[in-house]
Amino acid sequence: MTQPIFMVGARGAGKTTVGSALAKTLGYKFVDTDQHLLRTSGLSVADIVDREGWEGFRRRETEALKAVCSPLTVVATGGGAVLAQENRDFMREAGTVIYLRSPASTLANRLEDAPQEDQRPTLTGRPITEEMMQVLNEREALYQEAAHHVVDGTQDPAQVVDSVMDALALPMAR
Numbered sequence: 001m002t003q004p005i006f007m008v009g010a011r012g013a014g015k016t017t018v019g020s021a022l023a024k025t026l027g028y029k030f031v032d033t034d035q036h037l038l039r040t041s042g043l044s045v046a047d048i049v050d051r052e053g054w055e056g057f058r059r060r061e062t063e064a065l066k067a068v069c070s071p072l073t074v075v076a077t078g079g080g081a082v083l084a085q086e087n088r089d090f091m092r093e094a095g096t097v098i099y100l101r102s103p104a105s106t107l108a109n110r111l112e113d114a115p116q117e118d119q120r121p122t123l124t125g126r127p128i129t130e131e132m133m134q135v136l137n138e139r140e141a142l143y144q145e146a147a148h149h150v151v152d153g154t155q156d157p158a159q160v161v162d163s164v165m166d167a168l169a170l171p172m173a174r
């Protein structure tokens, strides 16, 4: 299998952390769409949202997703990449999509420990636990729709990598 592997899930799900470790395990390249945007434009997510609003960021994110897609690559997407039907269809057709799933409380704890404000300007203006509950309510069905495999993301990163490797060995779940 040489097709790219796309990591999807909410903020704090571990897409960047687990995706990078997974790439090492597989001997694949690793790319992150937000890091690609920073590298190619010099702008962080917060910079782009300040200048162009979320609409501008989402447009750039769709372009980034296509630009980084190549064989033998693990792609960490941003948490909102699944919002566009175009992105969900693109990922499902171009490769294998893994949803790293964790409850809102786990996500909120991780984000409180490492807020990375340049990377994660507020989505709702609400406190972080409420924000993550709202985000999962709005997006859970989209993560599920995009994913070929849903993987429990609550364990430590090395264990999550093992679970993804197990899932990749299975026939496409959906």
Ligand SMILES: Nc1ncnc2c1ncn2[C@@H]1O[C@H](COP(=O)(O)OP(=O)(O)O)[C@@H](O)[C@H]1O
Pocket: 009, 010, 011, 012, 013, 014, 015, 016, 017, 018, 076, 079, 110, 111, 113, 114, 153, 154, 155, 156, 157, 160
């Ligand atoms: N499986 C995990 N267990 C514990 N902490 C994790 C795990 N995955 C990620 N983290 C931590 O959570 C924070 C967000 O991880 P990150 O990989 O940036 O998530 P995402 O890219 O999905 O937003 C980081 O501080 C990271 O170290």
Ligand SMILES: O=C(O)C1=C[C@@H](OP(=O)(O)O)[C@@H](O)[C@H](O)C1
Pocket: 009, 010, 011, 012, 015, 016, 034, 045, 077, 078, 079, 080, 081, 119, 120, 121, 123
């Ligand atoms: O959930 C979201 O809408 C977003 C998640 C972020 O990526 P991570 O999921 O890697 O934090 C980043 O793309 C941007 O702040 C929007």
Ligand SMILES: [Mg+2]
Pocket: 015, 016, 032, 034, 076, 077, 078
């Ligand atoms: Mg990330």
